[in-house]
Amino acid sequence: GAVVSQHPSWVICKSGTSVKIECRSLDFQATTMFWYRQFPKQSLMLMATSNEGSKATYEQGVEKDKFLINHASLTLSTLTVTSAHPEDSSFYICSARDEAGGKTGELFFGEGSRLTVL
Amino acid sequence: DAKTTQPNSMESNEEEPVHLPCNHSTISGTDYIHWYRQLPSQGPEYVIHGLTSNVNNRMASLAIAEDRKSSTLILHRATLRDAAVYYCILPLAGGTSYGKLTFGQGTILTVHP
Numbered sequence: 001g002a003v004v005s006q007h008p009s010w011v012i013c014k015s016g017t018s019v020k021i022e023c024r025s026l027d028f029q030a031t032t033m034f035w036y037r038q039f040p041k042q043s044l045m046l047m048a049t050s051n052e053g054s055k056a057t058y059e060q061g062v063e064k065d066k067f068l069i070n071h072a073s074l075t076l077s078t079l080t081v082t083s084a085h086p087e088d089s090s091f092y093i094c095s096a097r098d099e100a101g102g103k104t105g106e107l108f109f110g111e112g113s114r115l116t117v118l
Numbered sequence: 119d120a121k122t123t124q125p126n127s128m129e130s131n132e133e134e135p136v137h138l139p140c141n142h143s144t145i146s147g148t149d150y151i152h153w154y155r156q157l158p159s160q161g162p163e164y165v166i167h168g169l170t171s172n173v174n175n176r177m178a179s180l181a182i183a184e185d186r187k188s189s190t191l192i193l194h195r196a197t198l199r200d201a202a203v204y205y206c207i208l209p210l211a212g213g214t215s216y217g218k219l220t221f222g223q224g225t226i227l228t229v230h231p
Contacts, residue, residue: 004161006161032217034217034218034219036221043205043221043222043223043224044156044162044219044221045221046218046219046220049218091159093161093162094161095161095162095217095219096217097216097217105167106152106164106167107152107154107164107209107217107219108164109154109161109162109163109164110161111160111161112159112160112161114159
């Protein structure tokens with residue numbers, strides 16, 4: 001079945017540094033990918049929609065200059081957390097849909113990337 | 119996404135069937151019903167989806183009420199690996215927004231040995 005892979009699975013960084021998380025669709029093309037954030041004991045919250053070849057669409061309250069999204073190819077979207085602070089520590093998850101599945105089929109999620117900012 | 123309501127938690131014993139309910143009284147005629155589950159420290163995993171008819175796959179069955187205002191995810195024989203948070207979601211149908219999911223709190227399923 002279709003697979004979405006994230007890298008790294010976990011990362012620890014110092015406050016003030018930037019961290020890049022990759023999301024790849026391994027065996028299908030995805031013009032649209034989605035980035036979610038999940039804090040402990042909470043549900044997933046959509047951060048932004050990543051669009052191949054164009055700017056990402058951010059949800060209300062999500063700082064686009066802090067969470068940079070690049071979707072340079074049909075199989076790769078990246079999320080860069082810039083100038084990370086401890087409050088950015090979270091579980092970041094991406095998802096994608098197989099375009100061939102149409103607009104009603106299953107969605108595929110990455111394994112998640114756990115970011116800890118010291 | 120149309121709103122869904124699920125119980126906060128449910129418990130089951132291993133190898134027994136589990137019925138996870140979901141209410142979606144404001145569902146529209148074109149809304150598909152999706153179920154995903156999230157195991158600890160992992161991304162969500164697709165379980166099953168349907169529109170009107172009951173659906174079966176290797177993981178589970180989905181029973182959809184005739185008026186479509188509720189549905190039930192059925193795990194025929196729960197295993198310890200089925201312990202997870204189960205989310206019932208009605209994604210926006212069609213358009214570029216498809217895939218943009220609104221996650222509720224889901225149902226935490228605990229499976230006892």
